[in-house]
Amino acid sequence: MTTVAADRYNPGVAAVLSLVIPGVGQIYNGDFLRGIFWLIVTPGFWFGSGGLLGWVCHVIAAYTAYRRARDKNRGFA
Secondary structure, three states: OOOOOOOOOHHHHHHHHHHHHOOOHHHHHHHHHHHHHHHHHHHHHHHHOOOOOHHHHHHHHHHHHEEEEEEEEOOOO
């Protein structure tokens, strides 16, 4: 009888968390320093560019949270 291990991190949850608040998806994945980085950098881009680059940071943070969760579940990270 074989058992299937459940994924430890849900990539979809990580992506949505980081899309709502950049960095929270990284913290969910256990990457605290990466999460702090996004929590600091994103507001800087929001205010520094008048909101233009803030959306870019949101999307990048969500994508990296998704990718990192997927890679951790596969044993790559």
